[in-house]
Amino acid sequence: MASRIHMNSLMSYRGRLIVLLMLAVISVPVITDVWTDEGVLYHSLGTDIKLPCKNADSSSWVEWRVNGTNFTQITESIDGNLLLRNTSHSLEGNYSCHDMTGQLLWSIYLRLGYPPERPSVECHTSNFEDLICTWKSSRQTFLPTKYFAEYRFSGRVNKCVEDHVNENTCRINRTQSWSSYMVNVTEVNPLGSTFKLKKFIPRNIVKPDPPENLLVEQVPFYPRSLRVHWECPSSWPKAPHLHLKFCINYRSVAHSSWSALESTDTAVLITDAIAGKPHVVKVRAKDFLDSGSWSNWSAEAYGVPWTEPTITPTEETSAESTVTQMTEFSLSSTLSSSGCGEQIDKVAVLVSLGIFAFVILVAVGVIAGLVWLRIRRKEKGETKKKKKKSLTSLISMKAQPMVELY
Known part of the structure; x- marks a missing residue:
C-alpha cells in the first residue's frame, strides 16, 4: 500500500513537471531574428578568445594591430592566431592582421559583454481594462538587446502590443478582471536568450493612477x-x-x-x-x-492655515472708522426695527412668565392635593376608631347579667 502511494505521488510529480515543461516550450517564442552584424565578433567578458587571421598562409609571419596600431600584447602561433586571455573592456576594438609588407589580410571588430539573464517583469492595470507590462534586464550585458513579448489567454497566444512611447513596455487591451493571463518576455542578445513567465489575474494587480x-x-x-x-x-x-x-x-x-x-x-x-x-x-x-x-x-x-491679519496704525484708524460706521449702521438698523424686536422680546418674556406661572400653579395644586389626601386619611382613621370604641362598649354591656328589680 505504501509503495502504491509512493508511486502515485511520483507519477503526480512527474506529470506536473511534464506539464510545466510543455507550457514553457509552448510559451517561448521562436526567435527567427539572427545577429548578422558583418565584421563584428561578440564574445563573453572574462574568457579567453582566439582570433584567427583568415586569408593568411599558415607558415607565414603575420602582424596584429588594434585600432591601427601595433598590438603589444600579441601572442603569435604557427597558424597566425592571436590569443587573448581573460578579456576585459580594454581589449575591445578593431583587430587586423597584416603580412610582412603591411598588406591587410583580415580584420574584425571585437565587442565584449555578457549573455542575458532572466528579465524582471512587472504588470499592472490602472482601470481593470487596459493592462500594462514593463520589464528590464536583470544584468547589464553591454551588448545590443532585443525583447519579444506575448501573452496567453483562453488557450491562445497573442502578441503584446509594444508601446512606442515608453521603452520596454507593452499593452494588453480589453482584459477581463477575473480571468487568468500569462505573459512571456524573452530577452535576446548576440550571446544567447532567456525568458520570464508572469501569470496573474488583472483584479489582483490593479494599481490606480495617482489622484x-x-x-x-x-x-x-x-x-x-x-x-x-x-x-x-x-x-x-x-x-x-x-x-x-x-x-x-x-x-x-x-x-x-x-x-x-x-x-x-x-x-x-x-x-x-x-x-x-x-x-x-x-x-x-x-x-x-x-x-x-x-x-x-x-x-x-x-x-498655510488661516492667520488673523495684523493691523498697522493707519489700517487701525481706518478699521476703527469702519467699525464705527458698522456700529452706527447696526444701531440705526436696530432703532428702525426696534418695534419688531421689542415685540418679539416682550412675547418671549410673556411666554416665559406664563410657563413659569403654570409650573407654579401645578406645583401648588399637587401640594394641596397631597395635603388634602393626608387630612382625609386622618379623618377616616379617627372615624374608624370611634366606631370600634362604641362597638366595644356595646358588647360589654350585653355581656353583663340582667338584675330584676321588684
Whole structure:
C-alpha cells in the first residue's frame, strides 16, 4: 500500500513537471531574428578568445594591430592566431592582421559583454481594462538587446502590443478582471536568450493612477485647519460599483515625519495643522475592496492655515472708522426695527412668565392635593376608631347579667 502511494505521488510529480515543461516550450517564442552584424565578433567578458587571421598562409609571419596600431600584447602561433586571455573592456576594438609588407589580410571588430539573464517583469492595470507590462534586464550585458513579448489567454497566444512611447513596455487591451493571463518576455542578445513567465489575474494587480488636481485651502477663522480636496484619476472607470479609497499624508514643511488620514471621499479636513506654518500634502489611491496595490503619490500641494491679519496704525484708524460706521449702521438698523424686536422680546418674556406661572400653579395644586389626601386619611382613621370604641362598649354591656328589680 505504501509503495502504491509512493508511486502515485511520483507519477503526480512527474506529470506536473511534464506539464510545466510543455507550457514553457509552448510559451517561448521562436526567435527567427539572427545577429548578422558583418565584421563584428561578440564574445563573453572574462574568457579567453582566439582570433584567427583568415586569408593568411599558415607558415607565414603575420602582424596584429588594434585600432591601427601595433598590438603589444600579441601572442603569435604557427597558424597566425592571436590569443587573448581573460578579456576585459580594454581589449575591445578593431583587430587586423597584416603580412610582412603591411598588406591587410583580415580584420574584425571585437565587442565584449555578457549573455542575458532572466528579465524582471512587472504588470499592472490602472482601470481593470487596459493592462500594462514593463520589464528590464536583470544584468547589464553591454551588448545590443532585443525583447519579444506575448501573452496567453483562453488557450491562445497573442502578441503584446509594444508601446512606442515608453521603452520596454507593452499593452494588453480589453482584459477581463477575473480571468487568468500569462505573459512571456524573452530577452535576446548576440550571446544567447532567456525568458520570464508572469501569470496573474488583472483584479489582483490593479494599481490606480495617482489622484489629480490636489488643492489645499485655508479655513477662515480656524488657524489649525486646512481643507484638502482632489479628483479621482481620469483613467479610473466611472462604473458605480468601482470605488476608490484614499490615503492622505501631510506635514509641516519644517518637519520630516508625516501624519496620515484615510478617506473614501475626495475631500478631508485637517484639524491638527500647526498654526501659521506652511504644510505639504500628497494623496494616493487604492481599490475600495483592497485589491491590488496603492497608486503612486500625487504631485504635492502646499497650503498655510488661516492667520488673523495684523493691523498697522493707519489700517487701525481706518478699521476703527469702519467699525464705527458698522456700529452706527447696526444701531440705526436696530432703532428702525426696534418695534419688531421689542415685540418679539416682550412675547418671549410673556411666554416665559406664563410657563413659569403654570409650573407654579401645578406645583401648588399637587401640594394641596397631597395635603388634602393626608387630612382625609386622618379623618377616616379617627372615624374608624370611634366606631370600634362604641362597638366595644356595646358588647360589654350585653355581656353583663340582667338584675330584676321588684
